Structures are given as structure tokens and as C-alpha cells.
Amino acid sequence: TQLLEQSPQFLSIQEGENLTVYCNSSSVFSSLQWYRQEPGEGPVLLVTVVTGGEVKKLKRLTFQFGDARKDSSLHITAAQPGDTGLYLCAGDPAFANDYKLSFGAGTTVTVRA
Amino acid sequence: NAGVTQTPKFQVLKTGQSMTLQCAQDMNHEYMSWYRQDPGMGLRLIHYSVGAGITDQGEVPNGYNVSRSTTEDFPLRLLSAAPSQTSVYFCASSDLQGPGYTFGSGTRLTVV
Numbered sequence: 001t002q003l004l005e006q007s008p009q010f011l012s013i014q015e016g017e018n019l020t021v022y023c024n025s026s027s028v029f030s031s032l033q034w035y036r037q038e039p040g041e042g043p044v045l046l047v048t049v050v051t052g053g054e055v056k057k058l059k060r061l062t063f064q065f066g067d068a069r070k071d072s073s074l075h076i077t078a079a080q081p082g083d084t085g086l087y088l089c090a091g092d093p094a095f096a097n098d099y100k101l102s103f104g105a106g107t108t109v110t111v112r113a
Numbered sequence: 114n115a116g117v118t119q120t121p122k123f124q125v126l127k128t129g130q131s132m133t134l135q136c137a138q139d140m141n142h143e144y145m146s147w148y149r150q151d152p153g154m155g156l157r158l159i160h161y162s163v164g165a166g167i168t169d170q171g172e173v174p175n176g177y178n179v180s181r182s183t184t185e186d187f188p189l190r191l192l193s194a195a196p197s198q199t200s201v202y203f204c205a206s207s208d209l210q211g212p213g214y215t216f217g218s219g220t221r222l223t224v225v
Contacts, residue, residue, distance in 0.1 A: 009153075041219070042117075042216030045212075048212040099161070099163060099209055105153060
């Protein structure tokens, strides 16, 4: 059983459409991170959110941390083929008091031209 | 370029063989870790280290050993390879204060 559940597992959309990826847990997290991974490469950090209710924007990507710090979402506006990849959320549980991250299983996003 | 370097990129082993996956970082990060990535299971922590001379087990440590003699290097040793260890292995590093991990480009290991 994974500490972080991501949904959906797969997402295929047309260029120009919007999409949202969800990351949920029953545990509280001190911080939560989003990564994007392309085939044959390691994950690359997109953003870290640390405050409940926090919203961060990175160009067409909007990240939100839930008020209770148990969930997060990633919204992409006007998706482009370059947004294709595996999106992973990761968090450090508030109860753990260590430096280890727990990862969700990921959402595979395909943006068709 | 600064970052995390993993070698080799690809490796095929026979059951029972041993090998070491290399990981080096040049960012003076205290924290280093090894993950394996399998389809549908995300990234699972094998071992981690918060500084030279300090290592600890993660979620799936069986069959793997690590050591951390320097800040820069964190090798992962497979003692006696098994087909269940076929996976993609990633090394990651970070400052203890965050804000996030820097990953290597991975080693794809196949055990036959």
C-alpha cells in the first residue's frame, strides 16, 4: 500500500486541452514535491509546496497543496506535446521526522499534437 | 555539469553474479539515496545516507548493500543477483534542508 495515491494512472489529451493530476493521502506531509520524468531519464523536480493551501504557478502549471497538507494537485493549462511525461508526487510524512520521501506511483500524461 | 552521475547506464547479469552500481554527486549534498523503479509501483527506497559513514535501510533493502566513505560517492552493491532485481535503479541526492532531490539518469539492470 502506497502512502500517496495518484490519479488518474494514465491521461491522454489533445494539444490545447487542460488536465489535472491528483495526489492524495490519509497522512499529513511536511512538504510535497512534484517531479516530471521523461523516458530513459531520472525525475526532475518541478516544485515544492510546504504550506497548507499554498498555490504555486510555473508558467502553464499550477500546483496546489491542500489545506490539511494531505493532498495536492497539478493543473496544466493548454497542454503541449512537450508536457508529455510521467508525473510523480512525493512527500515527507510529518510523523516520520526524517529526510526520506515517499513517492506516488505516477501519472503518465500523453499530449497528442 | 553539476549533478548526479550514475554508471553503468545498462547492465545484464546472470543469476548469482554480484556487481556495484556507482553514484557520484558534486553538489556537496549530505543526503543520498537509492531507489528502484518498477512499472506501476513508483519509486521504492532501497537504502539512504545522511552523511559520510552513516547509512540506513529503506523500504526494500534485502539483497543490497551500501557504504558512504565520502560525501560524493554512494555505491550500491548487489550481493547475488536474482531475476526479481531486474529494475531501473536511480540514485538521488539533496541538502538535508531540501528543497528537493536531484536524480541521476538511472541504471537499467536485467538479471537473467
